[in-house]
Amino acid sequence: MPATTSVPAVEGWFTTSSSPCLLGTRCTSCGTYFFPRASGFCRNPACRGREFDEVELARTGTVWSYTDAQYQPPPPYIPPSDAYEPFALAAVELAEEQVVILGQVAKGYGVDDLAVGAQVELVVEPLYELDGVEHLIYRWKPVAS
Amino acid sequence: MTAPESVAVLGAGMHEWGKWGRPFAEYGIDAALAALDDAGIPWSDVQFVAGGETVRNGYPGYVAASTITQALGWNGARVASCYAACASGVTALDAARSRILAGLCDVALVVGADTTPKGFLAPVAGERWDDPDWLRFRLLGATNPTYFALYARRRVDLYGATDADFAKVKVKNAKHGLHNPNARYRKEVTEAEVLASPMVADPLRLLEICATSDGAAAVVLTSMDYARKHGAASPVRVRAVSTVTPRFPNTVIEMPNFSTDSAAALAPPELTFRDSIAAGAYEEAGIGPDELSLAEVYDLSTALELDWYENIGLCKEGEAERLLNDGDTTIGGRIPVNPSGGLACFGEAVPAQAIAQICEVTWQLRGQASGRQVEGARAGLTVNQGLFGHGSAVLLST
Numbered sequence: 001m002p003a004t005t006s007v008p009a010v011e012g013w014f015t016t017s018s019s020p021c022l023l024g025t026r027c028t029s030c031g032t033y034f035f036p037r038a039s040g041f042c043r044n045p046a047c048r049g050r051e052f053d054e055v056e057l058a059r060t061g062t063v064w065s066y067t068d069a070q071y072q073p074p075p076p077y078i079p080p081s082d083a084y085e086p087f088a089l090a091a092v093e094l095a096e097e098q099v100v101i102l103g104q105v106a107k108g109y110g111v112d113d114l115a116v117g118a119q120v121e122l123v124v125e126p127l128y129e130l131d132g133v134e135h136l137i138y139r140w141k142p143v144a145s
Numbered sequence: 146m147t148a149p150e151s152v153a154v155l156g157a158g159m160h161e162w163g164k165w166g167r168p169f170a171e172y173g174i175d176a177a178l179a180a181l182d183d184a185g186i187p188w189s190d191v192q193f194v195a196g197g198e199t200v201r202n203g204y205p206g207y208v209a210a211s212t213i214t215q216a217l218g219w220n221g222a223r224v225a226s227c228y229a230a231c232a233s234g235v236t237a238l239d240a241a242r243s244r245i246l247a248g249l250c251d252v253a254l255v256v257g258a259d260t261t262p263k264g265f266l267a268p269v270a271g272e273r274w275d276d277p278d279w280l281r282f283r284l285l286g287a288t289n290p291t292y293f294a295l296y297a298r299r300r301v302d303l304y305g306a307t308d309a310d311f312a313k314v315k316v317k318n319a320k321h322g323l324h325n326p327n328a329r330y331r332k333e334v335t336e337a338e339v340l341a342s343p344m345v346a347d348p349l350r351l352l353e354i355c356a357t358s359d360g361a362a363a364v365v366l367t368s369m370d371y372a373r374k375h376g377a378a379s380p381v382r383v384r385a386v387s388t389v390t391p392r393f394p395n396t397v398i399e400m401p402n403f404s405t406d407s408a409a410a411l412a413p414p415e416l417t418f419r420d421s422i423a424a425g426a427y428e429e430a431g432i433g434p435d436e437l438s439l440a441e442v443y444d445l446s447t448a449l450e451l452d453w454y455e456n457i458g459l460c461k462e463g464e465a466e467r468l469l470n471d472g473d474t475t476i477g478g479r480i481p482v483n484p485s486g487g488l489a490c491f492g493e494a495v496p497a498q499a500i501a502q503i504c505e506v507t508w509q510l511r512g513q514a515s516g517r518q519v520e521g522a523r524a525g526l527t528v529n530q531g532l533f534g535h536g537s538a539v540l541l542s543t
Contacts, residue, residue: 010274010284030392033407063301064398067294068347071284076268076279080285089287091295091398098408100398104285104296107287111347118300127284137284 008119009127009135019126021059022101022138025052033057033097058099060121060143061092064100066114078128078135086110089142092120106141119143148431152245153372153384154541156184156365157504162329162358162491166260169199172361173213173258176497180254180363185375188217191365192250195241196223197233197257197496202269203278203401206259209496210237212369213256223250231443232388232531233257234362234499235539239386244414251371257496258361278401278532285403290354290446292400294346297448301348304463307449309346310470312339315352315445315489317475323518324484329358330490339447350396353447358492362500364507381510384432384524385540387425391418400532422536423457423528429464430540434458437480438522439503439509443529444487455484457528457538474521484509484517499537502527506541 008014013036014022026034027042029049036059042049068088070080088105105114106123114120120140127137158179160172172198181188196209210224226237236259241253244407281287300306319334334352372380391399392414394406399418404463416424427433434457442453451465459480460468468474474482483489485505488498506525508514524542531537 010280027410030410032410035404043393043406046411065295067291067298067348069286069288069346070344073282073288075270076272076283077286078283087286088284089295090292093501096409098394098396100396100405102281102285102287102398102403111298116299138436 004132004136006136007128007139011124014124014138015056016124016136019059020033020138022057022122023095024055024057026055027052033099035099035101049060058094058096060119063094063114063116063118063120065092065116066090066111068111078130080126080128089113090114090120092140104137104139106139109142113142148384148429150246151369151384152242153377153380153382154364154507155186155367155371155375155377155380156180156182157507158183158363159501159504160258160361161327162360162494164539165359167359169207169258169260170212170216171209172260172359173209173256173363176258176361177217177254177256178362180365184365184403186252186365188513189220190219190252191222191254193241193244193253194222195237195253195255196224196226197237197338197500198226198228200230200233200495203230204269210505211493213258229388229537230531230536231493231495231529232499232535232537233496235386235529235537236388236535238364238366238500238503238539239388241385242386245366245368246441251368253366254363255366255500256361256363257493257500260359261357261494265320267394269312269354277403281401281403287525288346289400290346290349292398293354293449294349294444295398295445296452297349300448300451302467306448306466308340309336310466311348311353311447311453312336313469314341314444314450315440317469318483318487320483320488321476321517325486325490326352328486328490329492342365349448350444355488358494360491360494360497360501361493362497362504364500364503379543381507381541381543383539383541385426385430387429387536387538389421389425389536390534392421399534417457418507418536419530422530423526423538426526426538426540432540437524437526438486439466439481439484439519441485441487441505441525441527442482444483444489445493447489450482450487451502453528457526476487476517478479481519484514499527499529502529503539503541510541
């Protein structure tokens with residue numbers, strides 16, 4: 001039976017609109033970005049900020065590096081299908097935020113579609129299904145050049 | 146800051162690496178007794194025991210120092226159990242050395258032992274939504290080899306490293322470890338065999354990623370005064386210990402994180418975290434990479450060994466493949482790396498591994514590394530990096 005509802009696999013890390021983006025925080029004192037979100041105390045050692053704004057991070061970035069998972073990862077990874085399908089992962093650098101973020105690569109793309117320095121954009125796709133609910137995750141999708 | 150006094154490594158001992166699933170303390174006792182016998186020091190004279198914590202799913206497991214002390218027979222020694230993931234052994238060594246240098250004791254035992262499950266190191270069971278080490282598996286399926294492969298891929302795309310380059314690291318280390326009685330894998334491997342092994346995390350293959358092992362290693366440290374009175378005129382000496390953490394912003398993605406620090410507000414430090422680990426030891430000892438006879442580096446993957454060549458200053462960035470291919474890092478070459486066979490021949494017994502590196506350098510500096518001796522070894526470096534921002538490097542000399 002196909003899933004009837006979709007929820008983010010993790011709360012508050014990304015939006016699910018048609019142009020999705022990652023949600024981070026930014027220190028109001030020094031401007032440092034955090035993903036996943038930071039709160040409490042700024043991790044910049046030169047800053048004593050305690051206030052953070054929620055910010056939408058850039059939807060596109062450049063590949064810092066990439067790989068794939070040819071073997072099924074152990075739990076708590078939840079395989080999306082009975083027959084294991086390898087997937088790719090990419091660490092992506094966002095220019096404005098100057099941060100590198102690790103994510104899976106969009107379904108249907110592998111290491112042959114990637115290169116260090118290549119452009120990717122953020123998409124949201126199903127990660128796994130649990131009790132009839134589809135759980136969504138952010139992914140990096142190669143941008144046709 | 147002037148270079149600190151030396152402490153002596155009077156004893157080194159190991160329980161061989163393998164996979165038996167016995168309680169970790171059994172291995173620890175064997176390594177501790179071997180180190181004490183090597184030093185010629187009775188257990189009753191040990192005043193301080195520092196233990197590297199066992200590791201369970203990335204976090205500390207059993208209380209190591211007191212468990213092994215009790216197993217050897219309570220002798221009233223003070224104890225400290227140290228957790229720094231892969232760097233735990235050196236954090237323990239640091240505690241022992243500091244206590245000796247402060248004049249608080251003369252004889253310390255440093256021991257690490259573990260027993261490990263098969264397959265991928267997996268996180269703690271249960272739902273742990275605030276734990277990045279749990280979340281990376283649930284949300285990304287990112288295993289430890291994922292991170293090793295990210296570093297490996299950069300070598301390929303930026304420096305032109307080839308599959309053959311990575312395979313040659315394994316071939317070299319397999320040859321080095323062939324006659325090491327403590328190594329788990331003592332078998333020559335050809336480049337073709339490495340390249341024929343299954344891809345795990347592109348570009349890394351099964352034979353290029355270190356296994357997880359059972360094993361134990363121990364060293365006996367003493368003050369130089371005690372060593373002289375004990376009849377050891379020129380023991381191997383600990384010249385520097387570096388247990389640095391990163392400096393913000395750390396712009397290299399590290400296990401188990403989802404991201405790097407942001408450099409938007411503060412420029413990255415001059416040295417990367419991995420560069421800063423050995424640099425800390427060089428600075429403290431006043432000894433540079435040009436003066437090393439050998440190095441034991443943490444080859445969690447073949448490609449990572451190449452990164453370490455650059456991180457510890459053996460060559461410039463992007464030149465590690467050339468160093469390897471010129472034979473510089475093979476025994477007989479300019480600066481042999483992992484003469485023990487490295488993690489490639491041992492597999493990782495986490496809290497024991499950094500101490501095993503120190504055992505190897507000790508034996509090399511004494512000229513006792515039978516079948517893998519680096520001739521005329523005078524100074525050696527050990528280096529590793531532990532999960533959650535733990536650096537470790539130890540500089541030893543004759």
